[in-house]
Amino acid sequence: MVRITRNDQPAAIKQYEHIKPAPTLGPLRCFAPFPSEVYTCTLSKGHSGPHVAHAVGAVVVAVWDREEGDDALREALRLQTDSLWIGIRLLLGCAVVLVLAAVLNLFLAGSLLIGSAMAFGWFIAGRSLHPLDRPKAATGGPSLVILGFWLVLFVSAVILAWIRAGWRAGVGAILLGFWVLPQLFRRFWLSRFASQGIRYPPL
Numbered sequence: 001m002v003r004i005t006r007n008d009q010p011a012a013i014k015q016y017e018h019i020k021p022a023p024t025l026g027p028l029r030c031f032a033p034f035p036s037e038v039y040t041c042t043l044s045k046g047h048s049g050p051h052v053a054h055a056v057g058a059v060v061v062a063v064w065d066r067e068e069g070d071d072a073l074r075e076a077l078r079l080q081t082d083s084l085w086i087g088i089r090l091l092l093g094c095a096v097v098l099v100l101a102a103v104l105n106l107f108l109a110g111s112l113l114i115g116s117a118m119a120f121g122w123f124i125a126g127r128s129l130h131p132l133d134r135p136k137a138a139t140g141g142p143s144l145v146i147l148g149f150w151l152v153l154f155v156s157a158v159i160l161a162w163i164r165a166g167w168r169a170g171v172g173a174i175l176l177g178f179w180v181l182p183q184l185f186r187r188f189w190l191s192r193f194a195s196q197g198i199r200y201p202p203l
């Protein structure tokens with residue numbers, strides 16, 4: 001059983017001093033928290049051996065054993081960070097589309113496109129889950145209603161863009177509304193589902 005910090009046992013920690021932290025820009029770090037302390041593991045994700053926390057200058061400040069619950073906790077943290085990033089990316093994506101649409105005088109088409117992608121992303125997110133894991137609304141009738149909702153908004157947006165700004169805008173709207181935006185929304189909805197305790201499929 002290893003659980004030492006530099007403050008408590010400066011001598012004992014010496015034998016771990018050769019262990020280097022994972023590079024900040026390299027593989028994702030482990031981030032397992034030291035029990036009841038502020039340290040988190042600075043080794044790379046999925047490392048072997050005990051957790052090691054480094055301070056600035058790669059100084060080893062804590063070493064502790066891996067434990068059963070570690071991974072679950074880390075998984076929860078990962079989900080949290082993931083869904084935060086997914087949300088940010090989604091907001092950025094929508095903002096870019098709206099700004100672009102406003103510049104091209106296609107604000108309405110852009111809004112419709114985002115609304116349609118929200119519905120379509122939700123639909124494919126539900127489909128990518130195991131049937132038993134799907135939210136109730138993602139099965140049967142309600143999911144067809146959502147699909148119809150998507151189709152109406154999507155087709156209107158494409159036609160609107162096409163009429164107002166030519167075929168290039170139409171094709172752009174198809175690409176954005178059928179592929180780019182729904183993928184962003186799919187990830188977003190999956191992370192929403194996951195926060196409600198549903199198993200998390202690979203994003």
Ligand SMILES: [Zn+2]
Binds near residue numbers: 042052
């Ligand atoms: Zn670790």
